[in-house]
Amino acid sequence: GAGVSQSPSNKVTEKGKDVELRCDPISGHTALYWYRQSLGQGLEFLIYFQGNSAPDKSGLPSDRFSAERTGGSVSTLTIQRTQQEDSAVYLCASSPSRESYEQYFGPGTRLTVT
């Protein structure tokens, strides 16, 4: 079946511009996660959606970052006024509702801020 998809695969933007990254989770998965992977770093949690509950935004690095999930499916991560330190690979993952389940990751969006 279809896995998690993300678009675009690559994004180059100028410092100060806004960007939107999209994630299509696996159908039926109630949990959706955004992570960031910077060069030489591990995976940094950004935000987490579980069903209709309020999202857990505790990992967002600044108020320039926001995300929404429409209809319990597609999610968009928005970065406003991008900075060079925002350059990273942004990974989306989804999973079924139970905590014993693994997360399924998309291929990621590589963001480069020039």
Added chain:
Amino acid sequence: AQSVAQPEDQVNVAEGNPLTVKCTYSVSGNPYLFWYVQYPNRGLQFLLKYITGDNLVKGSYGFEAEFNKSQTSFHLKKPSALVSDSALYFCAVRDPRGGNTPLVFGKGTRLSVIA
């Protein structure tokens, strides 16, 4: 708070030799533990998990991991390494009492298998 440590940034092993990628964890209760692999320019792929039961867990591509509660470890192993196993490996933990919360990942270990 939960945490994971992968003490080796890089592991080199000759093809055909056994490999071990180390992982230790810290969590208050009984952990759920996961291993993922990342090939170049790809997302993370799930390898295996420990939830409960047998301490030796078998996963994809011939990998296995052993849960050791007394040593708080979950090392990834394979009896005979292949060049194609060369990749970045991540260990991750979740405290199940927190529900379906985000995984906490280690910083990753780069495995290089030399022909």
